[in-house]
Amino acid sequence: MKNDLIERILKARVYDVARETPLELANSLSRRFENTIYLKREDLQPVFSFKLRGAFNCMQNLSDEAKARGVITASAGNHAQGVAYAGRHLGIKTTIVMPTITPDIKVNNVRAFGGNAVLVGNTFDEAYAHAMELIERDGLTFVHPFDDLDVIAGQGTIGMEITRQHPDKLDAIFICVGGGGLMAGIGSWIKYLSPETKIIGVEHEEAPSMTTALKAGKRVMLDQIGTFADGAAVKIAGENTFEIAKDVVDEMITVSTDETCAAIKDVFEDTRTLLEPAGALGVAGMKKYIERTGCKSQKFVAISSGANINFDRLRHVAERAELGERREALFAITIPEQPGSFRKFCETVGNRAITEFNYRYSDQHKAQVFVGAKVAGDTEKDELLQQLTDSGTSVLDLTDNELAKVHMRFMGGGHAPDLSDEVLFRFRFPERPGALLHFLNNMNGWNISLFHYRNHGSDFGRVLIGMQVPETDRVAFNEMLEKLGYEYSEETQNPVYQHFLR
DSSP states (O other): OHHHHHHHHHHOOOTTTOOOOOEEEOHHHHHHHTSEEEEEEGGGSTTSBTHHHHHHHHHHTSOHHHHHHOEEEEOSSHHHHHHHHHHHHHTOOEEEEEOTTSOHHHHHHHHHTTOEEEEOOSSHHHHHHHHHHHHHHHOOEEOOSSSSHHHHHHHHHHHHHHHHHOOSOOSEEEEEOSSSHHHHHHHHHHHHHOTTSEEEEEEETTOOHHHHHHHHTSOOOOSOOOOTTGGGOOSSOOHHHHHHHHHHOOEEEEEOHHHHHHHHHHHHHHHSOOOOTGGGHHHHHHHHHHHHHOOOSOEEEEEEOBOOOOGGGHHHHHHHHHHHTTOEEEEEEEEESSTTHHHHHHHHHTTOOEEEEEEEEOSSSEEEEEEEEEOSSHHHHHHHHHHHHHTTOEEEEOTTOHHHHHTGGGSOOOOOTTOTTEEEEEEEEESSTTHHHHHHHTOTTOEEEEEEEEOOSSSEEEEEEEEEOOGGGHHHHHHHHHHHOOEEEEOTTOHHHHHHTO
């Protein structure tokens, strides 16, 4: 497959529509991490993503008969726009099946490029199933988002550009991974010409399909995946991409939501461009690699793979970026309910900037405080934690507590000591009409005692729910949760709940 793929990359017809994107020195990142860091700016393509390369190359190579019948794909993101854009240029009818929850900006872009956007189902799987039905009915050709060799070859032209733009040795290239097409294409070319250059794939920790596959030695279908980095949220690695990855990948790295948001901010500070979460995975993985290895004076490339971010997600990105850079710490603090306690706390914090301060009377002896403070990394956070402890303050570090980051800091607190049978759960509700009603219709009489919802500009809303469930009902309640079909986790023992809400 290797020689065949290199030949396909050399023959790839992508420049009829795609641009040779610049390989830009990231000055701020380079200075900060004491390495020479370049960004391959695929966010500058006409569809603001690398996906145009593979889609066009695949469609260009179709037979005249297949072109005349038209093509179809299932996608809610960048591949959909790439197929529509390529179809307009080649004169091929394109049908893109998209879930009904797809943001309007993406649907409108597909239609603006001449694609027939068909909205079906509430999930990608439902949209994909409908696409397969249309293939059977209309004889359309499916354009795979990542597991077609011509698609992989199209993405591989990025590697060809990198070696031309930077002919000297590179130490590593960091590539975002969803299904693996981008990494397979770039990795094949780079390893062919520069086998000493490391190919490092980066996935979001909530969708590690390729990481899991390489560890297991076979493709694995993940039970569920997170969709924060929706452009790289794939349940199972591609068949072709997995086989190629086994030969070309040196290492896989997974990154968190906070680390991804911090990378979006880093790229913005260097380029004034806002990447989408999947587009920033390469930078996030590179930072994690440098911090873990302590390497200096090396030459790295991170692929800036896409910039199709919804504007309403920026608030969430900005909130989490400071935590991802370890520039904000969150604490739960118990102080005596007596004159001077608040002042003593402020004196302990000193001149550090306070980002958040929520005070709640607990009883006549104590009060609970939720506080955020600016810090310069984990060392200063640990110093502040020690200072608070030494002052006699009861303090709990919540910096890595997801319940605190997603819900508590945006809620009005308050204890409910009389609700002895209350349980607390975090859910991910699909952002579609009827999602809450579906939940309520399955409650079977259990009382909702707490509810907090916040939109994060993605396909799923994050919901915190407290319910009164007697111990005798727990078996039936657990059965209801399994039938519900929503991702959930219990938080009844979470210290944030115990401190501020119980």
